Amino acid sequence: MELRLDGLSVVTDGRSLVRDLSLEVGSGQVVGLVGPNGSGKSTALRCVYRALRPTSGTVLAGEEDLLRLPARHGARLVAAMTQDGSVDLDFTVEEVVALGRAPHLQGNQALSARERALCARAMDRLDIRHLARRGVLTLSGGERQRVLLARALVQEPEILVLDEPTNHLDVRHQVRLLAHLRGAGPTVLVVLHDLNLAAAACDRIGVLSEGRLVAGGTPRQVLTTDLVRDVFGVEATVVAHPLTGDPQLLYALATAPLAPAPENP
Template sequence: MTAALTLTGLGYETEGRALLTGIALRAEPGQTVGVVGPNGSGKTTLLRCVYGTLRPTAGRALLDGDDLLVLGARERARRVATVPQDSPAEFELTVREVVAMGRSPHKRFWEPDSAADTALVAEALERLAITGLADRAFPSLSGGERQRALVARALVQRPGLLVLDEPTNHLDIRYQMEILGLVREAGATALLALHDLNLAAYYCDRLYVLAGGEVVASGAPGEVLTPSLLAEVYGVAAEVSVHPATGAPTVTYLPGRRPD
């Protein structure tokens, strides 16, 4: 199942300060869409407005034409899976139990796991290379291990839309690539915030660049990632070339050189 996400005029204001203004974004069914930008640009606020921990103060967020703001919590959980940037680790559940929570929106309260649920959980544990951690207490895991467990939970949820805020945090490069590869293969539409522009360029179909809570550029990675944009938005000098093996744009930063 995949879904189309459409944001129109989305805004968020708190204490008289606008954190997002007039956000327009479209993720087509099955696309992987990246949100990039410097710290404080509004990436996490935008994702929170999409997955529901913040309520936008302007605009609309539609999933296949349905207003996300009026969907009940259970219906939203069936259709949208989230991996937040920071997740509490104090709940005393095993990794297997945390991953199995992804099936909860699809069942009645206290309904036991079916054989199909158990198989989905086992598959996700294996795909994220955490089968050996299945019986460990979630709080005992490292940051990277917790992140992989939360991605497994999201995949088990089988949503139409995956929303991931810095899903590669705390991970070494091998697991960064594996997780982003799994996101692309999951079959769901994906909206993710990323810091690493080269990972964003390789794994995302489309990028939206935020600065000061506004979209300042959007399009295919090769259209968006230019030396002039990196100078304007990030304040860095960089060269952008096409990688000979992957064909993706590759950003090389130029330390010590002032941006043009």
């Protein structure tokens, strides 16, 4: 299902957080949003999963205005994993994952055999099956992150929205998680801070700065030395990955010469 943000703007307390943002995510594509802290990435995502109503503009899932849909219908179309996603009660991992089926159930309806198998597959994919009987409050931040993504996947959404999903994850699970996104089925809009991971995982990238979309296109088109300097304020050399050809950034750390040690009197 295609996702389209059309002229999206968010103004809070007289401050523009997102300014006239238009972005298309084709059916089944993975599109990344990148940009400095405070550039409006998470605010834009909140409008997609309906935690925030934009000041102006629309969010369309196919031809449907997400902001006008009944809550249950919207929850069947869009699943989200947020930066501040948390579970306050000490449910077990398998109980939390099963909560992803809530939009599809009526009242206290039990999970079907198919739904139980769906939960098991999601836990296998995210490498958390061995944690199924553990309480989520006993997990590390990275383990809990994978549990919340499994919950989003069993929702079987048409559109998956992820806000910094690699936070707290070790390198192995960062790579494994992002590899699942490609060809996973849902249309994916994801915020990432690691530009190299974004280049490897995303079909297209949108760059936000001060609430505006300043660049958009394939990773090769977008991730240039000039853009990284202008938007992020750092120097980087862009090289092609030797196996995939994806652009990879090599950062030059600015260093100042050490001050000479004071002479002994």
